[in-house]
Amino acid sequence: MSSGVVAAPECLQAFQELKMSKSLKYILFKLNDDRTQIVVDKKSSSSDYEEFLTHLPGNGCRWAVYDFNFKLEDGSQRNKLCFFSWSPDEAPIRAKMVHASSKDALRKSLDGIGIEVQGTDATEVAHETVLDKVKRFGR
Template sequence: MSSGVAVASECFQEFQQLKMSKSLKYILFKLNDSRTEIVVDKTSGNSDYEEFLDNLPADGCKWAVYDFQYKLEDGSQRNKLCFFSWSPDNAPIRAKMVHASSKDALRKPLDGIGVEIQGTDLTEVAYETVLDRVKRFSR
């Protein structure tokens, strides 16, 4: 199912910057006010995971790409690009429907995503939960 929502070119430009230059830690995306286009909501280059989570609204939908850093059991440092689809239970039904039907327009062109995370509450996007998922896909 597709919503017919377009994706602003800045979304792909910011994603390439995050992916290639590592100057960004995460990108938050949202629908514009008229719900016709996905746009960049916020970027951050120097933040921890808790700050990222603080930017996920309790009553609104967002998408995000986060450059997730973690260590393997041997101590080696790894990174995995994670795509988040945040649709909390408190969000309006219409917003959740448009969000779900618009996800692929943004997600499919983003080459290099390692893990997709669907979140409806903070337990589903908690650091340890995401770390478990990322490690499962690293094998």
Template sequence: MSRSGVAVAPDCITAFEDLKLKKTHKYIIYKLSANKTTIEIDKSGSEEDYDAFLTQLPENDCRYAIYDFAYKTDEGAPRNKICFYAWSPDDAPIRSKMVSSSSKDALRRALNGVAIEIQGTDFAEVSHETVEEKCKKGR
């Protein structure tokens, strides 16, 4: 449970383990339940196109997401890193941003195996190039 009192639904962790170990998903998007007491799965997908994943993030509400990000090292070797996204767009309601921010750690701690954490307030901060750069740096 987070400092905001928000709990993580068990299927959130199960879906993450399936993404990590079985590669059944390319991404998972999480949201706060309507009553703001639980983090639950919003949607998941196996679509390989990164831009298609980005279209699933709402322009005016907060979400968390996991994406199995594929990239090439500077030497050209293929790599994957599991990235955690804290999506909090500027146009999201203030209450949503506050609860999302104070609940993030509960979900983040429950997902073992995340390599990179991405904070996004607009689509430029989660662009393929930006995330690829963070993956190459390892932060």
């Protein structure tokens, strides 16, 4: 199901900046006010995962890409680009429906995503939860 929403060119530009230059750590995306386009909501170079989580609103939907760094059991450093689809239980039902049906408009344009994370509450996007997921699927 598609909502007819499209990703603004700035979304792909910001993603390329994160992916290629490594000057960004995460990007948050949202629907514009008239729900016709996905736009960049916030970009940050901060590697503080807890800070990233504070930008996921308790009553609003967002998508995000986070460059997640982690260490394997052998001590080697890895990173995976994680795509987050944040749709908290407290968000209005209509917003959650449009968010869900618009996800592919953004997700399909982002080449190189390693892991997808669906979040409806803080436990699903907690650092340990995502770390476990990237270690299992992100080798």
